[in-house]
Amino acid sequence: MKVEIFSSYIMKLLCACNTGYKMARPQTDIxxxxxxxxxxxxxxxxxRGAxxxxxxxxxxxxxxxxxxxxxxFDNKEALLEAVAERFFAEKVRIMVDVTESDLPVQDKMYQFFARRYLAMVEQYEAEPDLLKSYLEIGQQYFEVVRGYVDLGDHYLSLIVAEAMELGYFEGLSIDEAVSLINQMxxxxxxxxxxxxxxxxxxxxxxxxxxxxTIFRGLGKKSSAHTLAQPHIRIVS
Structure with missing residues (x-):
């Protein structure tokens, strides 16, 4: 999976985040x-649900x-983008905060996932039905949500690249490591x-x-050292 930003919409998200993302406070009537x-x-x-x-x-x-x-809102697409921005605002703020922090890279990756997970739990415990409905709406309009998925991969790739500079994930590309970590x-x-x-x-x-476990064992060289004779056969 290529960790790339494919659209001008994603570039807009990145520009906003790189300048210190936060929800804009209402400053005008609009x-x-x-x-x-x-x-x-x-x-x-x-x-009404979803x-x-x-x-x-x-x-x-x-x-x-x-x-x-x-x-x-100029049109329905603009409305949906605003809904998505509001839904993901806290998670984007967390990603920016973590990637720009001075934490050790292993702690940084943990915080990257743990803090966003806890934000989801907070949404879930506050209004589970509302969250479920928004998830269904997100599936209906995935092209709007896709930008935030790609944005998450972008920030994860920054952490992976930092880890690679320290010798982790040997033998893997950034894209390969991001894909494996996401699945884990x-x-x-x-x-x-x-x-x-x-x-x-x-x-x-x-x-x-x-x-x-990811930091201890993810990487082609690490796997080779751990298993002299790999015992897992890949199914076909």
């Missing part, structure tokens, strides 16, 4: 109006005309796991053990 409308979207999703929300529906729920709604910690990055596995089993202590 900003305040958008914030209020996104709260109305929350209310609609609470009441049912598609049209601009007309939102205008009616907000008590304004459709033409007035377009003052705040998938239960801690996929919000659906909160519903199917549960927070009792998905503990941050287990995540710490996984990260420690």
């Amino acid at each position: 900003d305040a109006g958008r914030t209020t409308l996104l709260e109305v979207v929350d209310d609609l999703v609470r009441k 049912v598609d929300i049209s601009m007309t529906d939102l205008a009616a729920a907000a008590g304004m005309s459709p033409s007035n709604l377009y003052r705040f 910690v998938q239960c801690y990055t996929n919000p659906d796991a909160l519903f199917f596995v549960g927070t009792t089993k998905l503990r941050v202590e287990k995540l710490a053990t996984i990260i420690e």
Whole structure:
């Protein structure tokens, strides 16, 4: 998997994050109006679940005309992007904070996953039905969400590159290491796991053990040293 940013939309996300990402505080009537409308979207999703929300529906729920709604969002795509930005804001802030920190690289990778996982748990415990509905909406409009998935890979690649400079993950490319690590910690990055596995089993202590194991054994040379005669046969 190539860790690349493919669209101008992703470049916009990166520019925002590299300058110190944080949710913009409402400074104008437009900003305040958008914030209020996104709260109305929350209310609609609470009441209706993952049912598609049209601009007309939102205008009616907000008590304004459709033409007035377009003052705040140019079209439905702009609305969906704003919803996604709000949903991922805390996770993006965490990624920026961690990658820019002076933590040792192993702690940095652990914090990168653990803090975002705990943010998901907080969403889950506060309003599980709302979270589930937003996850379903995200599946319906994955092209909007995809940018944040790619952004996560971008920041993980920075941590992997830093680790490689210290001698970890020998014999692997950055892309290979990112792909393998993502698969190993998938239960801690996929919000659906909160519903199917549960927070009792998905503990941050287990995540710490996984990260420690990754640093001890991930790499073609490490595997060769650990297993003189590999005993796992690849199925075909």
